[in-house]
Amino acid sequence: MKERSLILALGLAGFVVMADNWVVSPILPAIARAIGVPAAKAGLLITAYMIPFGLFQLVFGPLADRFGKKQIVGLSMVLFTLGTGLCGLAMGMVDLALYRGLTGVFAASVMPISIALIADVVPMERRQAAIGTFMGIAFLGQGLSMAMGGAISHYMSWRGVFLTYAALSVVSTALLLLVGRRAPSTKNPQSQFLKPYIRLLGESRSLSLYSVVVLEGILIIGSFSYLGALAEHRFHLSDLEIGLVLTGFGAGAVVTGRLVGKLVPRIGRSNAISLGLGAAALADLILFSGKGRVPGLTVGVLLLGVGFMLAHSTLLTLATEFARAARGTAMSLVAFCFMGSGGVGTAIGGKLIGSMGYETFYGLYGVALLALVILARKVVAVSPELEFLGRKAPHGPVAQPERG
Numbered sequence: 001m002k003e004r005s006l007i008l009a010l011g012l013a014g015f016v017v018m019a020d021n022w023v024v025s026p027i028l029p030a031i032a033r034a035i036g037v038p039a040a041k042a043g044l045l046i047t048a049y050m051i052p053f054g055l056f057q058l059v060f061g062p063l064a065d066r067f068g069k070k071q072i073v074g075l076s077m078v079l080f081t082l083g084t085g086l087c088g089l090a091m092g093m094v095d096l097a098l099y100r101g102l103t104g105v106f107a108a109s110v111m112p113i114s115i116a117l118i119a120d121v122v123p124m125e126r127r128q129a130a131i132g133t134f135m136g137i138a139f140l141g142q143g144l145s146m147a148m149g150g151a152i153s154h155y156m157s158w159r160g161v162f163l164t165y166a167a168l169s170v171v172s173t174a175l176l177l178l179v180g181r182r183a184p185s186t187k188n189p190q191s192q193f194l195k196p197y198i199r200l201l202g203e204s205r206s207l208s209l210y211s212v213v214v215l216e217g218i219l220i221i222g223s224f225s226y227l228g229a230l231a232e233h234r235f236h237l238s239d240l241e242i243g244l245v246l247t248g249f250g251a252g253a254v255v256t257g258r259l260v261g262k263l264v265p266r267i268g269r270s271n272a273i274s275l276g277l278g279a280a281a282l283a284d285l286i287l288f289s290g291k292g293r294v295p296g297l298t299v300g301v302l303l304l305g306v307g308f309m310l311a312h313s314t315l316l317t318l319a320t321e322f323a324r325a326a327r328g329t330a331m332s333l334v335a336f337c338f339m340g341s342g343g344v345g346t347a348i349g350g351k352l353i354g355s356m357g358y359e360t361f362y363g364l365y366g367v368a369l370l371a372l373v374i375l376a377r378k379v380v381a382v383s384p385e386l387e388f389l390g391r392k393a394p395h396g397p398v399a400q401p402e403r404g
Helices: 002-022 024-035 044-057 057-069 068-090 092-105 108-121 124-155 158-180 195-202 202-225 226-237 241-266 269-289 294-319 325-358 358-379
Strands: none
Touching: 002 068, 002 092, 002 124, 002 158, 024 044, 024 057, 024 092, 024 108, 024 158, 024 202, 044 057, 044 325, 057 068, 057 108, 057 195, 057 325, 068 108, 068 158, 068 325, 092 294, 108 124, 108 226, 108 325, 124 241, 124 294, 158 226, 195 202, 195 226, 195 325, 202 226, 202 269, 202 325, 202 358, 226 294, 226 358, 241 269, 269 294, 269 358, 294 325, 294 358, 325 358
């Protein structure tokens, strides 16, 4: 029960952070009008958030290993709440960009360090189910963010969006600090900053997995980034309608996150990665071929969420075993690879859409995801102990779980 309470508290924190991560996009025109700048210039607010969000992924991992994961997550949520509230009180472009940058800095720690904390608390045989539940709750925030932001901005104002998110963050932070008091605080005072990263990138097994995560981020985040634009271009949906359709991504992720703990031990982790990437490929190919049909768009969005959760939660679970004394560092590197490459995939996607159109873009990314299925099966090493954990191994007893 203590594990469950901690996972739910961390999931709610992740929900708020992931919702905040994407919320500026639907309210950008309203912000631009209010502060009197062109929409293109207001787009710098996204950059002001994303750059520190990406870079500080690498900073917080070693800090969490040295000073304690629950301490770093708790402090980060307090300062994230402050930054989000200040965004709602900003008077101009400069101070709003500064507050968004501050928010991005402290948002960076929540997802990777929460997963590292879960790995410390939850034994291996229940770990993927726990990670899947946490990620499902968190990415529901991403899926709902556009609908929530558009609706709040429509009925209140763009300031109301940030103030509402700050209020939600106060609740999640208070719950996390209350529940987190009973969580173990694993610290490694000898933890170094660069050495764990060098070691992780210098070993073939971990490097192969990180390489797959980079390609996964390029293709899956790149695909997700243009779903709203595709819906507007193809079906002329309103912002609120687009947000409701994109909620399917979060719904697919939540449902799959609840099922992975039972599904993956049955099919094996290698097959889970292949099935997840294959589902994401099918989603892109549906989007490629579904011109003129809103149900096809809805199914594609839902399937992309299912594929993402199945593949990514499995990759994350494997990564928790790479550096048991430096899990914060290992998970920060995964997050950096995924989010950083997602920005690259979004940029590449924009170029492809501008020159070839949405259909060609989704067709190419769908084919690339199919190729990634083959590559992942060749390069991601899954040990027999991890592959058969939770079910009877063919040549011996079930491996005993490692406890963080």
